[in-house]
Amino acid sequence: PSKRATRPATPRTHTPHTHNARNTTPHMSEQVIVIGGGLAGLSAAHTVLEHGGRVVLLDKCSFLGGNSTKATSGINGALTRTQARLGINDSADKFEEDVLKGAAGVGHASPPEHTIPLAKVLAQGSGSSVDWLVAKFGLDLSLVSQLGGHSYPRTHRGKERFPGFTITYALMEGLEKVQDDSHGELARIVTKAEAKRLLMDSAGAVIGVEYERGGQMVQEYGPVVIATGGFGADYTPDSLLAKYRPELQKLPTTNGDHCTGDGIKMAEAVGAGTVDMTSVQVHPTGLVHPGEPEAKVKFLAAEALRGVGGIMLDANGERFCDELGRRDYVSGEMNTHKGPFRLILNGLASKEIEWHCKHYVGRGIMKRFNSGAEVAKELGINPQKLAQTFAKYNQAATSKSCPFGKKFFHNGPIEMNDSVFHVAIVTTVVHYTMGGLTINSDSQVMSAGGMPMAGLYAAGEVAGGIHGRNRLGGNSLLDCVVFGRVAGDTASRQLLSTAIKALRAAGVGGTGVGVGAPGPQSTALSRVASINGHVNPGIARIAVQPNQSGQGVSIDILWGEPGAPAGAGAGAGAGGSGAAGSGAGGSGA
Secondary structure, three states, X not given: OOHHHHOOOOOOOOOOOOOOOOOOOOOOOOEEEEEOOOHHHHHHHHHHHHOOOEEEEEOOOOOOOHHHHHOOOOEEOOOOHHHHHHOOOOOHHXXXXXXXHHHHOOOOOOOOOOHHHHHHHHHHOHHHHHHHHHHHHOOOOOEEEOOOOOOOOOEEEOOOOOHHHHHHHHHHHHHHHXXXXXXXXXXXXXXXXXXXXXXXXXXXXXXXEEEEEOOEEEEEEOOEEEOOOOOOOOOXXXXXXXXXXXXXXXXXXXXXXXXXXXXXXXXXXXXXXXXXXXXXXXXXXXXXOOOOOOOOEOEEOOOHHHHOOOEEEOOOOOEOOOOOOOHHHHHHHHHOOOOXXXXXXXXXXXXXXXHHHHHHHHHOOOEEEOOHHHHHHHHOXXXXXXHHHHHHHHHHHHHOOOOOOOOOOOOOOOOOOOOOEEEEEEXXXXXXXXXXXXXXXOOEEEEOOOOEEEEEEEOHHHEEOOOXXXXXXXXXXXXXXXXXXXXXXXXXXXXXXXXXXXXXXXXXXXXXXXXXOOOHHHHHHHHHHHHHHHHOOOEEEEEEEEOOOOOOEEEEEEEOOOOOOHHHEOOOOOOOOOOOOOOOOOOOO
């Protein structure tokens, strides 16, 4: 990565507000708390800001990014502007079908039932999410490739760098700018803040979080979005990996040491349900460094390397699978064949994904060769054997009849006399945990009993059920953006609801609302109007009039354009009977 990549993403943090949960009851929540500074958390934070809310983002690491910065293949999207420009006849419905086929997993004919509605949200929201990234953050996502399990090219990336890094970093910088420009009033970023427990009210709703920072316990109040990632590197004493898939602990992982399932454990402690916890994705192409073959953490070879035409060979120099098959299938085939396994790209494929190849070579986890004969020597096989393998592959590409069922052949033919080859040793690695907190289509966390938990949302890898038993390549970044935005949107609606409830409570004191008369009601009303204008842009205005008694207010919520017929209003006179403190209730709220 460049020097820019190594700079901590959040060098400036504002002093967090400190509350005593036992003695302080927040009268009004004006912020959403996001736990986790990867792409899911950042997407949620930006969505809250777009809706007029305030946000505080917590991360236990010293800088943001998480595993999102490691994503190397790209982000999927159907019906994007990029696809339209390239003439790709994709659709969200076709994408949804592919997601559900992949979610079935090896040995199953259909996906889990709970995955079906979540897969719809993922696929149908994919195009707008990719376009949102391009339009709002100025990102280059102009290249599209076709990964395993996809019917069309729909995995977007830019011309340089890894897409996970460029996307996540852009959102980091955007949130930093809001923090700086507003002096922490609209957004606050708090790093080295390890969330310890969720705060609950007497009704069982989540109302905040307690975290540890610098040896002190700090509490923040507001609805909570958990975006803490999965448990693919959970080797802690209460390891979720050991509990659900102990046989995978022997494998290396692509996950950072922060992926220990914290958010899942914290939510379970207050009654949250989990789903698909045994569904852990083993990726087929973790890159093996020749000098450190036993390293526990591996760098991931982007699936896009196979998408542009890379092939995989076993120790005998033979193909053994459809390289564009689903990840669980390819990993399964590796388990039944002899390694070490090699990933090989010819000159045309190398050129299409040139930045990646140069990066891998620079890290010492990929080698460049000038001929097929040099590749054969690296593999320890006879050059004629390798030539025979290439010839069989080229014939399959020409005839569209592959013994392994491969349908798409890019950047062929592969010839021994090519002047550029890139070759890497690859191995299976623990990569992604499909299981996690149970959520509904609004990203609300569900209790173990199947009911939405008020005030608690989840997005990204911490949320289970979205990908079923197997996730397609390019869907992790998409999951983060789609469900991060959904969580931010739903939490923002809760802010509006909470503001209206606070308005009711403010009326109890009999302060009254008169022209130019400040007080708790006028403050609450201002906040309601501000939030409402963003959450419900179709509502023209909220009209508030004091009652003649001076002890209540009447609220009209008007839909449509200004000047619409009076019947368009849905307001019910809050406190219309003159009863003190009846607040902003009624059907109009």
